[in-house]
Every structure is written in structure tokens, then in C-alpha cells.
Amino acid sequence: MSGHGRARRWAVVVALLAVLAALPAVVGALPADDADLSAPDLRDAVLASAGVGFSGYAVSAGGLSLPVSDQLPAVADLLSDRATMRVWWRGPDEHRVDVVSAAGETGVHVDPAGTWSWEYESATARRSDPAALALPAPPDLVPAALGRRLLSEATDDELTRIGARRVTGRDALGLRLVPAAPAASVARVDVWADAATGLPLAVEVVADGAAVPALGTRFLDLDLGAPPAAVVAFTPPAGARVLPGEDTGGLLREAADRELSPVRLPAELAGLPRREVAGAPATVGLYGSGVTLLAVAPLPGRLAAGLRSTLAAAPDAVRDGSSTRIAAGPLGLVLVEPPRSGAYLLVGTVTLDALAHAAGALTGAPS
CATH class of the missing domain: 3.30.200 (Phosphorylase Kinase; domain 1)
Structure with missing residues (x-):
């Protein structure tokens, strides 16, 4: 009987895990309330959300497969792999993003004077100053930051509304950007913004002629409100190796x-x-x-x-x-x-x- 009892208990555990894994999809399938908001007004709400503080989990998935890994390994990994991000965001110049990817775990701490990058496996901290020339970094793939960046120069005639859906349990209003430039290789950008704050909750970038996104990022969990400054700040721990940041320019x-x-x-x-x-x-x-x-x-x-x-x-x-x-x-x-x-x-x-x-x-x- 004990063997059968253990088997039943494991069956219950497996069933619970399956239910938990399915919860994001189930919640996302729930009907969302749309709002009578024009595409330009929704864009303006997204751009005005830069001051909204939050913390949460996000996941990004890229399929760019850049063949330049020997020269730019961090960028190639960032844009071609799946990464899980734990985010604490007080503002555009004060935030922290911890990333777990195939390359390992890295914490990126941004403050007004620059950026600390903390590599957990090697116990190495790197300090970089703000730069006009900079390669993409993990904070750039946070849905809120990426959505604002992609919509920052969108004109009214490039935008349309695409209804609403649920993202991380919140009503998200859809906005589609179709570039007007004949040279554009991006077919469309879809941004799903929180109805209450304008904060982008999910972003998808689809290439011309493609059926699936080349790059996507979305929140899995989100708490609105600025996190404590102590959580975002970084001081190299005792015994850490401290190096200058990689000079991308x-x-x-x-x-x-x-x-x-x-x-x-x-x-x-x-x-x-x-x-x-x-x-x-x-x-x-x-x-x-x-x-x-x-x-x-x-x-x-x-x-x-x-x-x-x-x-x-x-x-x-x-x-x-x-x-x-x-x-x-x-x-x-x-x-x-x-x-x-x-x-x-x-x-x-x-x-x-x-x-x-x-x-x-x-x-x-x-x-």
C-alpha cells in the first residue's frame, strides 16, 4: 500500500505542477476590458510611463542567431536566447536587472553615474560610465523599457489599435506599429500596455515575411510601486574582483x-x-x-x-x-x-x- 500511496502523492505533485505551469496561459486567455483610447493617445500614455516604478519577473526570447559570437558574445546571447529577468525599477536611470540565461547569471545595476555589472559565477564586478555608443544590455529588453524605446519616434499614421488582452493578470491595451520607411525590415511591433498606467507589459517584434516574432519580451509577474533604493544599489562585496567595464565604443x-x-x-x-x-x-x-x-x-x-x-x-x-x-x-x-x-x-x-x-x-x- 505504501508504494501505491507514494505513487498517488507523486501523481498529485505532477498534476499541481502542470496546473501551475498552465496558469499564465489560462490567465492570459481571460477576457480583457478594452478602453476607448486612440492609438496616438495610447502611445502618449506609454511614453509618459517612464516614471512608473515597479518590480517583477519578465522573460525575453530572441531568435536572431547572430553569427558574431566571437566578437560580441554577450549581445549574441542576449538577442538569440531565452532569458529570465528579475527586475527592480525605480526609474530609467536607477534600476536593477538580474538575468539568468544560458550564459550564466548576471546582475546589472544602473545609477545616474553609470552601471555596475555583477557576474555571480566569477564574482566579478565591472563599472561602466554612461556612453553615447553602447551595445544592447539586459535592461533594454525589459518590456517597459523596450516598449517605450520602440514607440518613442512612432508617427500617428504608423499606429493602430489591436484590442486588449490580459498580461500578468492586468488589462493590457494593444498598439501596433507598422514602419512607414520603405527600407524597413520590421513588419510590425506589437506593444501591450497596462490600461491603468500605460506601462508596456509585453512587446513583440516581427520581421518582414516572418510568422513568429524575432524578439519578444513580457512580464510574468508585476508589482507596481518603486522598490527600495537599497535593493537597486550595488557595492562590490568583499573579495570580489573589480574591473573597468567593457568599453563598447x-x-x-x-x-x-x-x-x-x-x-x-x-x-x-x-x-x-x-x-x-x-x-x-x-x-x-x-x-x-x-x-x-x-x-x-x-x-x-x-x-x-x-x-x-x-x-x-x-x-x-x-x-x-x-x-x-x-x-x-x-x-x-x-x-x-x-x-x-x-x-x-x-x-x-x-x-x-x-x-x-x-x-x-x-x-x-x-x-
Whole structure:
């Protein structure tokens, strides 16, 4: 009898776990109350939610499969894997995000003076100053931050309402952004915002021609209200190894300082106007607006050589004269190596045709 009793108890445990695992889907299927709010008004409510404090759990899933893991391993992991995030958010310049992913566990603590990154496995703390040139980091994938970023430059005619649904037990109003730029490789961005506060609760980015999101992030649990400052703040513990943060703009500045390429960046590329980036070298260009952006940067020879071989090994790489280009979901990359000059990397949410046109404009080759 005891064996049968144990079996029944385990059966009960398994059944309970199955019910708990299904709860988010069940709650999400419950009907949500929509609101009579226009798309532009909902966008404005989302952008006004920057001061809303909260804490909770979120999960992000990326399918970009960037073939640049040797050069940018943290970015490749962040945009191609599933990550669970524990978030404490007091504001855009004061928050903490602990991330558990295939790469390990890392805590990111942001304060007005910079960022602490704490790697649990190696007991290593890194301190970084604010920078004009920065690679994507875990806080950028928090639904609230990503939703505001993607909607920050959306025009009224790019927006439509898409009803409402339940996210983490709250009524979430749907807003769809369809980029107007012909060069856009993003088909749509769907943002689901809390009806009461405008806080984005879930975000999905779908590439042109794709059926599933290339990038998605959503809250699993959310408590509104600013967390205590002591929870967000960070001081390296005794015995920790303390290092300077990785300088994400260092290679770009090195390329600019050494004038590795005489290519003069035009005022427009692929039909996208150049925009000003405070603090960026003159040889680094950013084009476009909203979710349709193209960045151009010179590369030192050692980085260009490694990137060339990595891109060329990708199964869908396209080699065209002095350039090699690939696409990873809505993200396109092209390495341009004009004759008798240094290399340039073009990366952005634009189509491969737009990348080819931009590469041709830089090298003077027909596109």
C-alpha cells in the first residue's frame, strides 16, 4: 500500500505542477476590458510611463542567431536566447536587472553615474560610465523599457489599435506599429500596455515575411510601486574582483582616431537621413528613425578580419564585390571593404536590398 500511496502523492505533485505551469496561459486567455483610447493617445500614455516604478519577473526570447559570437558574445546571447529577468525599477536611470540565461547569471545595476555589472559565477564586478555608443544590455529588453524605446519616434499614421488582452493578470491595451520607411525590415511591433498606467507589459517584434516574432519580451509577474533604493544599489562585496567595464565604443573611437577609412559618410543612406549622435565620432553614422535604423562604423583591421570570416561562414551570406552581408531576422549586417581603405560595418533594421544600396553608396559601386 505504501508504494501505491507514494505513487498517488507523486501523481498529485505532477498534476499541481502542470496546473501551475498552465496558469499564465489560462490567465492570459481571460477576457480583457478594452478602453476607448486612440492609438496616438495610447502611445502618449506609454511614453509618459517612464516614471512608473515597479518590480517583477519578465522573460525575453530572441531568435536572431547572430553569427558574431566571437566578437560580441554577450549581445549574441542576449538577442538569440531565452532569458529570465528579475527586475527592480525605480526609474530609467536607477534600476536593477538580474538575468539568468544560458550564459550564466548576471546582475546589472544602473545609477545616474553609470552601471555596475555583477557576474555571480566569477564574482566579478565591472563599472561602466554612461556612453553615447553602447551595445544592447539586459535592461533594454525589459518590456517597459523596450516598449517605450520602440514607440518613442512612432508617427500617428504608423499606429493602430489591436484590442486588449490580459498580461500578468492586468488589462493590457494593444498598439501596433507598422514602419512607414520603405527600407524597413520590421513588419510590425506589437506593444501591450497596462490600461491603468500605460506601462508596456509585453512587446513583440516581427520581421518582414516572418510568422513568429524575432524578439519578444513580457512580464510574468508585476508589482507596481518603486522598490527600495537599497535593493537597486550595488557595492562590490568583499573579495570580489573589480574591473573597468567593457568599453563598447572603444573600437569605434580607435578606428576614428586612426582614420582607418577615408570614406566620407553621406547625408543619406538607403533613403534614410543621417541623424546626430551626441558624443559619437564623426566617422560613425546613424541613419533613420523609430524602428528603422542603420548604423555605420569603421572597424580596425583585426576586428574586420575576424568578422569577415564569421560572416562568410554563415549559410545565407551574400558576397557582392567588396561587401559581405547577412540577415538575422529583421537585423541586417554588411561588412564593406572598399579598395585601398579601411573596413566599415553597416548594421540595422533594414532590408538586405537597402544594405546593398548603402554599401554601394559608400564604395562608389553600383547598387
